[in-house]
Amino acid sequence: MEIMFDAAIIGCGISGAAIARELSKYDLTTVIIEKENDVAMGATRANSAIVHAGYDAPPGTLMAKLNVRGNELTKELCARLSVPYKNIGSLLLAFSDEEAVTVQKLYERGLKNGVPDMRILTFEETKALEPNISDEVKAALYAPSAGIVNPWEFAVALAETAVQNGAKLMLGSEVTAIERGADGFHITAGGETLKAKYVINAAGVNAGKLHDMALPHAFDITPNKGAYFVLDKSEGELVKHVIFQCPSKAGKGVLVSPTVHGNLIIGPNALDVKSDETEVLESDLSDVRKAAVRSIPSVDFRQNIRCFAGVRPNSTVEDFIIGAHDGFIDVAGIRSPGLTAAPGIAEYVAVLMRENGAKLTPRSNFIDRREHVRFKDLTHEQRAALVKENPLYGRVICRCETVTEGEIVNAIRSPIPPRTIDGVKRRCEAGLGRCQGGFCGPRVLEILSRELHVPRESIQQDKNGSYIVTIHLNSLKS
Numbered sequence: 001m002e003i004m005f006d007a008a009i010i011g012c013g014i015s016g017a018a019i020a021r022e023l024s025k026y027d028l029t030t031v032i033i034e035k036e037n038d039v040a041m042g043a044t045r046a047n048s049a050i051v052h053a054g055y056d057a058p059p060g061t062l063m064a065k066l067n068v069r070g071n072e073l074t075k076e077l078c079a080r081l082s083v084p085y086k087n088i089g090s091l092l093l094a095f096s097d098e099e100a101v102t103v104q105k106l107y108e109r110g111l112k113n114g115v116p117d118m119r120i121l122t123f124e125e126t127k128a129l130e131p132n133i134s135d136e137v138k139a140a141l142y143a144p145s146a147g148i149v150n151p152w153e154f155a156v157a158l159a160e161t162a163v164q165n166g167a168k169l170m171l172g173s174e175v176t177a178i179e180r181g182a183d184g185f186h187i188t189a190g191g192e193t194l195k196a197k198y199v200i201n202a203a204g205v206n207a208g209k210l211h212d213m214a215l216p217h218a219f220d221i222t223p224n225k226g227a228y229f230v231l232d233k234s235e236g237e238l239v240k241h242v243i244f245q246c247p248s249k250a251g252k253g254v255l256v257s258p259t260v261h262g263n264l265i266i267g268p269n270a271l272d273v274k275s276d277e278t279e280v281l282e283s284d285l286s287d288v289r290k291a292a293v294r295s296i297p298s299v300d301f302r303q304n305i306r307c308f309a310g311v312r313p314n315s316t317v318e319d320f321i322i323g324a325h326d327g328f329i330d331v332a333g334i335r336s337p338g339l340t341a342a343p344g345i346a347e348y349v350a351v352l353m354r355e356n357g358a359k360l361t362p363r364s365n366f367i368d369r370r371e372h373v374r375f376k377d378l379t380h381e382q383r384a385a386l387v388k389e390n391p392l393y394g395r396v397i398c399r400c401e402t403v404t405e406g407e408i409v410n411a412i413r414s415p416i417p418p419r420t421i422d423g424v425k426r427r428c429e430a431g432l433g434r435c436q437g438g439f440c441g442p443r444v445l446e447i448l449s450r451e452l453h454v455p456r457e458s459i460q461q462d463k464n465g466s467y468i469v470t471i472h473l474n475s476l477k478s
Contacts, residue, residue: 004184005029005031005195007029007196007197007353008032009030010189010199011204011207012169013039013042013043014040014151016032016202016331017032017162017342018346020158020159021165022349023162023167024166025362026362027363030168031196032159032168032169035173036464037463038423042276043335043338044339045152046228046308046310047336048228048265049148049150049339050090050255050336051070051071051085051146051149054067054071055106055110056109056337057113058318059109062322063319071340074340077154080369081370082370083153086147086260089145089146089147089242091121091142091241091243093140095134095137099138099246103139118142119141126139126142129241132297132298134294148258160414161370173189175188175189180328185198199327201328201330202331202334204334205223205276207313214325219321219332221333222315223274223314224312224313224314224335225273225309225312226312227268227269227288228268228308228310229265229301229306230264231304232303232434233262235299239264240258241257242255242257243256254288254292255267256292256296264299269287278309280308284309305436314335315335326356329349331345375402386406392405393407394406397444398429398430398439400432401429401430401433409447410428412447412448417452420462421459424448431444
């Protein structure tokens with residue numbers, strides 16, 4: 001017998017996760033359908049991790065409205081859900097008189113969008129805030145409401161809250177068909193057929209394909225790759241704000257920014273690709289290096305510990321594509337500032353559902369908070385008490401980030417348990433440091449195997465197919 005859900009959310013990146021949490025506030029039956037083996041596996045796990053102030057988008061657009069609202073909500077949500085967030089502000093640099101005019105226009109646009117406390121700074125004022133910026137800078141737009149966040153942990157926390165409030169999560173379940181019936185939508189995913197009164201299409205780069213399964217073709221999604229450097233913590237204090245360059249048709253340009261973990265992130269470039277291609281090429285890195293030193297000439301790229309690439313879901317529409325079509329709700333083309341806008345997008349989707357007949361009755365026992373222990377952030381007294389209570393906290397597995405076995409086990413026993421080594425990393429930072437899992441990776445594999453009661457050769461690094469142990473040495477003995 002097929003189950004009828006009130007809402008089916010397709011895709012569990014930051015938008016899908018935020019929508020799931022928002023809908024879990026109400027007495028609704030919700031299913032989240034994700035094609036990958038974990039949440040936050042698309043653009044959410046590979047982006048700039050910036051909480052944008054909101055001066056970029058044209059006034060009156062959904063992008064403008066939901067960016068500013070999302071910025072307001074993100075700080076509050078991160079505090080409730082124990083997600084790393086820092087309100088460090090941003091600087092948009094102008095290197096010429098022409099770019100100074102752009103800075104002025106973006107300042108005026110930001111005022112119309114409701115961005116608080118912006119100021120245009122002279123070179124001297126900018127240099128006082130950021131001593132390492134280029135001497136070629138003419139002026140800068142200062143937006144103190146900008147910040148940085150851990151994007152994948154934010155998505156995990158939002159999705160965990162939804163699951164704790166009753167939402168069903170289906171991982172490894174690619175949607176292959178959507179049909180509209182008299183009683184709602186019939187969705188084929190992961191070999192199962194589900195029914196739902198409302199479908200929310202939050203499928204990222206695949207949102208166009210999902211739309212076309214249910215409705216006439218209306219837009220195209222073009223995957224656009226952006227590559228990044230992550231530098232060691234020795235470079236983490238080179239800048240104290242998010243450093244932007246003036247935007248162009250290709251995007252917001254290459255940024256230089258601290259991360260919430262104390263590293264320095266630099267990127268991205270912008271290159272249209274055919275699919276979700278995240279291979280990092282030397283040409284990508286060369287483009288990023290050349291652009292970055294224009295802002296911060298003293299960047300030491302020898303301190304690089306990792307390069308990665310993410311794919312943005314650019315579309316043929318200039319704005320976010322969010323709209324209801326008789327129960328089918330598109331949340332498509334969610335490129336930058338999609339991470340920032342996600343909580344605002346979630347609120348907007350709830351409004352669209354209500355306007356389209358959904359009864360949203362508040363849930364009386366809504367779970368609103370999540371606690372997450374970070375051993376390295378505790379005092380000596382707190383650490384001692386925790387180790388006394390649970391000796392697993394006395395064994396440090398990841399030396400770079402001081403992550404203990406207790407934290408890893410807690411992650412594996414969480415509402416959405418990780419099944420891969422990178423899944424553990426996204427939840428408790430093991431493998432995120434200087435050695436990038438070179439030391440702790442094998443130990444995380446052992447813990448996963450033990451806690452999940454599965455053989456080591458079934459554990460993967462990340463996406464399906466990324467197996468680590470492929471043969472036992474004993475099998476080679478004659």
